[in-house]
Amino acid sequence: MIPASFEYRRAGSVEDALGWLAEDPDSTKLLAGGHSLLPLMKLRLATPGVLVDVGRVPGLSYVRDAGDHVAIGALTRHRDLEISEVARASVPLLAHVAGQVGDPQVRHRGTIGGSLAHGDPASDLPAAVLALDATMVADGPRGRREIAASDFFRGFLETALEPDEMLTEIRVRKAPSGWAFQKFNRRAQDWAIVGVAAVLDGEPRVALVNMGSTTVRARGTEEALAAGAEAADAAARAAEGLEPPSDLHASAEYRRHLATVLVRRALVEAAAARG
Amino acid sequence: MRVTVTVNGTTETHDVETRMLLVHYLREVRGLTGTNIGCDTTSCGACTVLLDGESVKSCTLLAVQADGGEITTIEGMAAPDGTLHPIQQAFHEHHGLQCGFCTPGMVMAVASLLKEHPDPTEAEVREGLEGNLCRCTGYHNIVQAVLAAAHSGELVP
Numbered sequence: 001m002i003p004a005s006f007e008y009r010r011a012g013s014v015e016d017a018l019g020w021l022a023e024d025p026d027s028t029k030l031l032a033g034g035h036s037l038l039p040l041m042k043l044r045l046a047t048p049g050v051l052v053d054v055g056r057v058p059g060l061s062y063v064r065d066a067g068d069h070v071a072i073g074a075l076t077r078h079r080d081l082e083i084s085e086v087a088r089a090s091v092p093l094l095a096h097v098a099g100q101v102g103d104p105q106v107r108h109r110g111t112i113g114g115s116l117a118h119g120d121p122a123s124d125l126p127a128a129v130l131a132l133d134a135t136m137v138a139d140g141p142r143g144r145r146e147i148a149a150s151d152f153f154r155g156f157l158e159t160a161l162e163p164d165e166m167l168t169e170i171r172v173r174k175a176p177s178g179w180a181f182q183k184f185n186r187r188a189q190d191w192a193i194v195g196v197a198a199v200l201d202g203e204p205r206v207a208l209v210n211m212g213s214t215t216v217r218a219r220g221t222e223e224a225l226a227a228g229a230e231a232a233d234a235a236a237r238a239a240e241g242l243e244p245p246s247d248l249h250a251s252a253e254y255r256r257h258l259a260t261v262l263v264r265r266a267l268v269e270a271a272a273a274r275g
Numbered sequence: 276m277r278v279t280v281t282v283n284g285t286t287e288t289h290d291v292e293t294r295m296l297l298v299h300y301l302r303e304v305r306g307l308t309g310t311n312i313g314c315d316t317t318s319c320g321a322c323t324v325l326l327d328g329e330s331v332k333s334c335t336l337l338a339v340q341a342d343g344g345e346i347t348t349i350e351g352m353a354a355p356d357g358t359l360h361p362i363q364q365a366f367h368e369h370h371g372l373q374c375g376f377c378t379p380g381m382v383m384a385v386a387s388l389l390k391e392h393p394d395p396t397e398a399e400v401r402e403g404l405e406g407n408l409c410r411c412t413g414y415h416n417i418v419q420a421v422l423a424a425a426h427s428g429e430l431v432p
């Protein structure tokens with residue numbers, strides 16, 4: 001499978017990328033690690049006229065302790081996030097989830113910014129950043145703006161990023177303990193049939209993978225936890241108000257049930273880790 | 276677009292179409308057909324090569340992304356006199372292959388895995404090879420081969 005023809009430009013800076021994006025935002029795509037976009041291009045589901053390779057833009061691959069939060073450069077590869085000492089100490093959920101994406105080869109190339117900007121509801125990282133109350137930092141022709149994770153994921157492969165904007169940094173709150181990630185799939189390296197990212201430090205946050213057209217919070221569970229419910233009772237409300245997809249891996253009904261099981265496990269594990 | 280890539284120590288410059296995949300560049304431009312194309316969907320790992328020392332799936336990279344990079348393929352593993360690389364030798368001794376189609380990608384994935392985990396447990400080997408599918412061996416002998424290679428004392432860190 002070979003992508004349709006495109007014009008390739010290699011950006012040396014964010015300004016390069018934004019300038020080229022502004023020329024024709026609707027037919028220009030940014031390429032970081034390429035592990036979401038290139039498969040779509042090979043299937044001709046994406047046929048950008050111009051591909052702007054931001055993979056070599058310097059200064060956008062980092063994991064920094066920024067005091068009250070951890071700042072992650074959008075071009076940070078999954079493998080680098082997985083082994084980052086800062087991430088492991090301050091946001092171990094994120095380091096763990098980065099190590100669950102795809103397989104080692106994918107993690108050597110794929111980037112957190114690319115994965116989040118792609119906005120696939122079956123991806124693990126969107127749920128992790130949603131559970132961590134992340135703030136997305138986007139640069140564009142109208143300057144820089146911050147977007148809360150809860151406003152960022154809009155729908156299937158759709159985010160709050162405008163076509164002429166670029167995601168440059170992700171800021172997540174520190175959550176050194178009281179977290180868990182649960183994922184169920186049938187084969188190694190598969191997308192999660194359902195996944196759960198839970199953070200109990202501070203206000204409880206529970207986010208779900210593959211339980212809707214985008215990553216979603218388990219609001220019923222969060223409400224129950226805030227009201228002091230036990231894990232099992234809170235988990236029973238995991239699929240409340242959600243419309244998970246049916247596909248060859250699982251029916252919507254199966255997913256609703258699986259969500260309650262995985263959320264219960266995640267809550268028990270997170271509570272035990274909190275001590 | 277003009278790309279300069281070092282493959283197994285040899286640097287060449289070629290004009291390639293921007294949409295050319297790295298695996299096609301290796302097979303068709305560089306004539307190195309040891310790297311197989313299996314699923315063509317980033318799943319099976321048959322096309323695994325090392326890019327700047329790390330395993331990647333060459334069906335999911337553009338040749339232009341490897342511009343200026345260093346690639347190692349299966350052809351670059353054995354010594355010039357034909358002496359097998361310790362990983363290849365271990366696959367041979369432990370029957371880590373049957374039809375052999377997955378083997379080039381498997382060997383390259385193992386090279387990267389053992390760099391990151393020089394002394395892996397069996398579980399780390401199984402997890403570390405999740406990106407490579409083998410439809411013959413049931414993986415058991417591959418895992419044995421990887422553990423033997425890791426403990427052979429012959430791998431340069």
